[in-house]
Amino acid sequence: MFNHRLRLHGRFKVFVQAVLILGLCGPLAIAAASLSGIGHRWVDILAQFPAPVLTLTVLATLVIGLARLWTATAVGAAVLTLLLLAVWPQYAPGGPAVAPDSPVVRLYAANLYAMNDDVAAMRASIEAADADIIVLVEFGEAPNAAVETLLAGYPHREITERVVRSEDAVRSVIASRYPLSRRSTEGNERQMISAVADTPIGPVRVVGVHLTRPWPFQFQWGQIIQSQNLLDHTDGAPEPVVLAGDFNSVASARIGRLLRSQGDLVHAPGWPGTWPAALPGPLRMTIDQVYHSRDIAVARRRLGAPTGSDHRPVIVELSRPAA
Incomplete structure (x- = not known):
């Protein structure tokens, strides 16, 4: 037995x-x-x-x-x-090292979520970051109604036209403490907004990005077409390039591979993750990112305070690369 x-x-x-x-x-x-x-x-x-x-x-x-x-x-x-x-x-993207004694430019990028009306949380997050340049996508009706309060301290601004979608209306924003020039906007459902900021590390082309959702939520070539349009926009730019926003894809998947191979771009380190914000960091995916050309180095990357969105903001400190 x-x-x-x-x-x-x-x-x-x-x-x-x-x-x-x-x-x-x-x-x-x-x-x-x-x-x-x-x-x-x-x-x-x-x-x-x-x-x-x-x-x-x-x-x-x-x-x-x-x-x-x-x-x-x-x-x-x-x-x-x-x-x-x-x-x-x-x-561990393996980007360039930071040059000794180089100035630092802090950039804040956030998907605010179009239906989010917690403007106080948005403003508190921006103030806590104390960034020099901010990039905002899914800038909905509530922040748009309080734009002067939300962007106080950032006198140089570029804002796309209001785009009405099936369930909401959105804009994209670049706001800066430094002058902006050579502006470009593309007012479609997933806007691209671009401007050159005159920063202490030299002119920098800042591009706000919001790619469409991946298949099966959108047509299968959507992200690829939009990424190629981004690369067409930045190809041959005389200044260093920074792409920041919601890419709706992690850096190790096909969109990240496309940006690295065809654009020779590097992304900021991607831990902890950014979405969905309600989960602990190790359980989130890093779909909100900052990519940059190799003539820029990232000294530090961290997450910003919650904004009331389902995405966490990303904060990076940009600097000159070591020789």
Whole structure:
């Protein structure tokens, strides 16, 4: 009888480990999609999730290990290794080092969420950041009605025309303590706004970005077409370029690869994540980003205070690169 119970226990343990290993195939597929470099829309959707899935897989593997299910634990550790390799380009982009004694320009970028009416939280977040340049997308009706209060201290401004969508109306904004020139706006549903800021590190082309949502929410080529339009706009720019805003894609997926390979751009480090803001940082995805040309260096990247939006703002300190 005792041996029979042992055999039943052993079979149950094998069954449990088989179920757990099968469950780990989901994180494995996400790691494989991220590492594959395949740009197909179905693969790209999976490639958006390695960061939050890494955190969940760490927790799951720890629990499995505490239960002494060693085979499943070993599989979990292998999947974790692949997930870490997949997400590492988001966290460590390998941009240029900062030149010693270079001035610093602080840039704040936020998706305010069009239906957000918490102007007080927006203003508090902007004041806490104490940025020199701010880039705002999904600038809805509430902040537009309080624009002078919200952008107080930023006398140089570029604001797109009001674009009415099915459920809301939005603008995009660049506001600066430094003079702005060579302005350009594209007033479609996902606006691009661009201006050259005369900063202590020299003229900088600042581009506010809001790419469309990825497939299956929008047509599959939408993000790619908009990204190529961005690169056409910045191609040959005589000044350093900074693209900031909501890219609706993580840096290690196909849009990030496109911007790096075709535009030779670098992104700021992407941890902790920015969306959805209600979740803890390790469970968020970094879809709100700052990309820059190699003649600019990022001295620091952090998140701004909540604005009432489902996105967290990003704050970067820009400087000259070391020789």
